[in-house]
Amino acid sequence: MTLRARDVCAGFAVLTAVAFVLADLSAVRPDPWLTLAAMGRGLLSPDFSDPGGLARATGLTLAFAFCGVAFGAVAGLILAPVYHRAPVRWLCVSVRAVHELFWALLLLNVTGLSPLTGVLAIGLPYAGIFAKVFAEYMEEAPDPVPPGVGGAVALLWGRLPGSLPQMRTYTLYRLECGLRSSAVLGFVGLPTLGFQLETYFRQAEYGAAAACLLIFLALILPMRRWMIWRLAPLYLGASIIALTLLRHPPMGDGALWRFLWDVVPAPVRTGGDWTGWLERVFVDQALPGAIATLVVAQLALAGAALLAVVAFPMIVPRVAGRAGSWVGHGVLVVLRSLPEYMLAFVFLQVFGLSLLPAVLALALHNGAIIAHLMGRQAADVPLRADAARGLTLAGWELFPRLSGNFVALCLYRWEIIVRESAIVGLLGIATLGFHIQTNVAELRLDRVLALLAVTIAITLAIDAVSRRLRAAMGGGAVLRVEGRRGGQATA
């Protein structure tokens, strides 16, 4: 079956309209402009008066990112050669289907607020991703070893060195993601920049909060300059030392056994009644949570698509001029470098509790990513000698030529947006994450596991639909967007 991009877009427009009707997008705060103005003042006069605290949070943000990504990369490298075996593949699929923040919530019950929680929360899902991507690289790598040479030798002499350059590029990209994850882990209590940000925000110290944001940007934007491979062992060594020295509240004995006992569904543990449990979990929590998650995701996707269409020409010099395109790049790079969870948190302070902050944050972050990728493709579009300039060029040539890619990119981000929509529930927004959080607080880990399973099922289903649609549209829809970037970009 072949599908036209136009039909796919029409389908999405209908879904968006439905989501719009279902969504509660009210700004609950009486006067969002007041908060916004206070935040603006904070941003204009960032407050660095606690250099010790900021430096500690910055160092630990880096340390968690380094250790987590290193754990993921090493584990992924070990698993990659056996990734084709079904049990390994399923293990990887399931660990990476759970978001870092959900991992952290689970691990808090076992390893408490110890550094291990942060490292594993990043490392476990990343291991699953690394294993998949590294396995693909090794598969595509040229195999110069003569036939008959054993598998391990062929791997070490041929495929591994052959795919090393891509692996490096990809690891660098993952480190960027790791920095975002590490900062965001602060929101569940680990001592990274996110924790500082949340604390300052809650105390309405917007100057200090702005300092956190600026430090994070100063860390992540020039990452490709300071991340020198020869220094990687040094960075990693320092990170390990920093995390070992970190003092943390002790965890009682037998936490793991308690955890394993608690995740067994209550009816099994207590011999209680299944119907009540199932109804409580699936009808009262999973269903409304899933609907809210999908509604947020749909509106965010529509917003991201709209933003991308409007913003991508702004980074094309032939449209916006050289100076204009630099400004465009500047805006997009900030929007896509800040974690969407952090953006959602900031918007939540402005607009109050509804779906609006989540939709805005996800739309801006993902729209900036799509716009960035399209803008880069637009710069490579071959043009006639007499092609137009400015907005005329963008509307008549660039967008129509890239429209297939545009739809593919949106479909590709769809699954990511759904995953993130579930996560922003941890902030109190009524998506699946909210119900997961509630059950964690009540120590009902069996329900947590059930809701996580629902989240994973929805994400995998969306991924499958997105894949189907991309395949049905055919053509240039084959994209591996992650890690395929030069410069200091983000996908």
Next chain:
Amino acid sequence: MTLALRSETLGWGKEAVLRDVTLQIADGERVALMGRSGVGKSTLLRALHDRADGRVAVVAQDHGLVDALSVFHNVWMGRLDDFGAARNLRTLIRPNTAERRSVEEVLDRVGLTGLGRRPVASLSGGQRQRVALARAMLRGGATVFADEPVSALDPAQGDALLLALSGDFGTSIMVLHDTGQALRSATRIVGLKAGGIVLDAATADVDAARLMELYT
């Protein structure tokens, strides 16, 4: 306006394709550029286009069509620089009747009557070439630069369209590969071989045999 190249070296980037090229083209001439593929015809055409002033139209070899847009849009593209961005974006979304009619007129002339609303992606090679021709015709101007503009059409249709195209412009400079077509439609023939111009004569002074030498 006279187009002139004086002892110039032409090429893509640092690689010279044609050396020491001297060529003058006066208003009203119909020049056919000929030679084997890869000899530098398109390079010469581009160099002449870069030096032209006044309103010119281009028929590109790869047609320069935007597949995702309709025939109407691809033809109207020839006139985008006559209007501001706001009007162009309006036309992109909602063409008005007058715009549609003027495009229909040129579509009639190239034999694509009534196909204005078809997506270009659904057209055959010959139809796509006619769209590119229609675009240049709608644009109009003093000079047309065309790179193999009728290569995908049969000779009779090709002849007719070459005639129509050059009739619209005072001066025409075209890369052609069909010797018969060149002899019938051009007033002057410029032949390229081995990195330079080896033939530059009025059509009346050359015959098919002389032209065939360019290809040996």
